[in-house]
Amino acid sequence: MTAQKILVPTAAIIVFLILWELLVWAMGWPNFRMASPSDLLPAYERYWELFLTMGWQTLWRTVVGLLLAVIFGTALGMVMGFSRVMRDALYPLLVGFNAVPKATVVPIVALMFVGWHDFNTILIAFMISFFPIAVSVSIGLSTLEPEYRDILRALGASQSQIFWKIALPKTLPEFFGALKVSVTLAFIGTNLMEIVSPHGRGLGALFDSGKTNSDYPLMFAVLIALAFLGIVLYYIVVALEKTFAGWADRSA
Template identity: 40%
Template structure:
């Protein structure tokens, strides 16, 4: 491994260490109170003191997010395939999807509470509603941008429209798909935490809301860090799967 590749691999950890040291130094020099802006050391203490509640809340948030995210993959792929494969569907459905995506999801949560009550339902549905749009758009883009010349050649060779979409369009859309997954999973965590803070009875969002109301900002920041770690771990998982399954789409990047 070359020196540049070694530095590239360790650069995120180095940058994170520098930021944490700078954060700690600022809190120490200006003597910022913990209830206003806790230092990394104070946040770390909360992880040791409240490791049990944090793990329990993180697990609840994680599987609720995965339920909503899994639903968003199913609906997003189906809608993306429909929108990307038909000009009529694109013209009819896409503007409605854009309008729906522009609706603040925080305004939808109270409606979901009325319909499904406090607990699991609003969290799963909010994670789904906030994360399916990127998947739909990217699948539709991958299918709609299939080169006309390539499609004409395949038609001449006897391929039907369905064959072109399934055997060429969908594989060509895989880089778009994985890119959308990496965006959607982070949005799904946002949706779950939003629902838990608004209408939840457990999870990281509920823990942060309770800690904030008691001015225990260190514990609230520990919840933020937990959400960030889970989202980053899922992002890296999809990046690994993407590199293993769509290496053909990253030849130029790997060469560079």
């Protein structure tokens, strides 16, 4: 079972790489149109040190941005979930904020906090990823059936007892669903800033330098490295979900 869970996706990835290689070979595409997997290996070999340091830069800033999004998004979701007035007040603002394409905010933030490279990268990762968390927590809390509340309230339980014993655990499946979306969004945020920001760091900056130097295999190598990091983070979230909200999975 476990072997199958690892072998099947690995085989799928290998098949994907072979098809990619074949496609480039059959079409006779030059590197500047599309690099093939066999071109990427020399790029990783040449720049492996850069990939490690830049990959780490991207990873830690994404994770910090995501953690901030979890804290802020949960708090905002709680406020909107428990108070009808706050929900009515904040929803339009929140939706409007989310509707603004973050690609347009990136240059503004880059200018506002010029030189504060870690800060503005984390800020964008945070801004792009807190929305799903806030919405899911607020919906989870506001749709709590009144009987759940009454069963504890009738015994004289406090609001915080109701929150910790019932509302919070009951919202966890929705929370993790949102977190899976947010984790990939946070990645996009980090990379947007890394690409746009001058003298940037991280995989986005490496991508940008590949572009400036017309090193096409490097650009594709960065994309694959990003995909790899994204998969790793995603499965960390899945593992957390299994630990904390495994009860919601009915397939077992």
